[in-house]
């Protein structure tokens with residue numbers, strides 16, 4: 001990492017003054033480092049086949065200042081990564097020091113070979129710029145070896161799918177009505193109302209709205225169509241108590257609050273303490289006053305506890321493989337995708353683990369005594385996470401008085417025909433609809449009787465597991481206050497009683 005010393009007082013005419021960084025230099029310097037940080041995260045996650053946040057959500061997290069430049073750099077570097085790796089290997093210029101910062105080296109090499117060659121301030125930049133000739137001749141040798149004339153031909157070699165899809169924004173009706181949003185957005189874009197989901201607006205692909213004032217002030221949320229169908233499928237009534245079981249980053253939580261017109265209560269439960277902050281930010285941005293953020297393991301919530309015994313609707317959108325949103329997540333740019341590793345043995349194991357958690361979570365959701373509507377959703381295309389999960393809990397659901405209902409009956413794409421009632425299930429297709437989601441809606445018939453042997457409890461969990469979860473949740477609750485909610489945020493929580501963070 002380059003260091004920039006504070007300006008020293010001049011000690012003589014002979015001393016050369018260190019040039020100050022211009023704004024462009026400063027911006028390029030920091031964008032490259034921010035991009036390297038994001039790149040490290042996605043590449044490490046990809047290498048270990050671990051689910052990490054998508055490139056977009058990493059770039060658009062509050063810690064990244066120069067979002068547009070960082071995003072472009074990460075995407076372009078990933079797109080050129082196979083070439084960059086070959087070039088660096090061919091040039092053989094990296095010592096152990098630079099190998100430890102290899103993501104920064106990738107970014108700078110991209111800029112030197114393919115990007116706009118501007119402002120190479122910084123030690124890593126200087127190191128690579130001095131070896132520009134070696135990099136260029138390694139690239140020339142690579143072209144010869146691959147029998148190609150142009151870089152574009154090399155890039156075609158590593159083809160990327162078409163990811164152009166309309167941009168959707170959901171109007172946050174707690175802050176703005178749909179017609180006003182339409183008028184405002186039409187000043188800049190072609191906008192139309194979505195024909196299926198109320199409050200959803202459709203814009204042309206690639207509209208960059210991240211800096212739009214309506215997005216910045218929480219009047220509209222950038223949310224895909226399928227994702228916006230989930231809370232709408234649950235359709236909670238104003239005044240109900242609703243549980244969002246796996247809530248962060250909170251897009252569906254705040255959608256629920258808007259559908260309930262801010263009346264009643266949404267309990268937003270989230271296990272991951274890093275993601276709690278993101279959830280709380282989303283809630284604050286939405287202006288919703290009826291959301292309680294709760295840091296806990298959903299599986300450890302006791303449905304008989306008074307805070308949950310009145311819950312009428314549950315939205316269960318658990319961790320999943322995300323396989324339906326790989327294009328949106330830009331996962332096609334990752335090395336494992338290019339190498340066709342998505343269906344390897346590790347992946348099968350991962351899907352089995354995810355499905356096991358999903359079944360437990362759905363089983364648990366069925367135990368809430370007053371729940372009459374439950375939505376189970378994923379952004380996965382895999383049967384094992386979707387129809388198989390639903391099929392496995394159907395008998396238990398029936399014993400609790402639940403049956404499958406049909407969300408958005410006018411939607412043509414339904415579940416895979418592998419269980420009775422598949423036509424009630426809803427799927428969106430990653431190619432046709434540009435994202436692959438799955439939604440199942442359970443509703444409890446009026447007057448249905450709960451079998452006494454299946455009274456609401458956590459009996460599907462072993463005792464050890466229940467105790468472990470309870471202890472974990474208590475421990476984490478102790479951590480969250482000092483670490484996450486300092487300063488301004490704490491003041492906000494205490495000064496505005498409209499949404500609370502609850503610690504079990």
Ligand SMILES: C[S@@+](CC[C@H](N)C(=O)[O-])C[C@H]1O[C@@H](n2cnc3c(N)ncnc32)[C@H](O)[C@@H]1O
Nearest residue numbers: 246248249250251252271272297298317318319
């Ligand atoms: C697919 S994301 C939810 C996305 C969210 N519904 C939205 O639309 O913004 C799943 C979330 O569930 C959380 N999670 C996983 N296991 C959990 C558990 N046992 N209890 C509560 N939250 C959990 C994950 O940390 C993750 O934030």
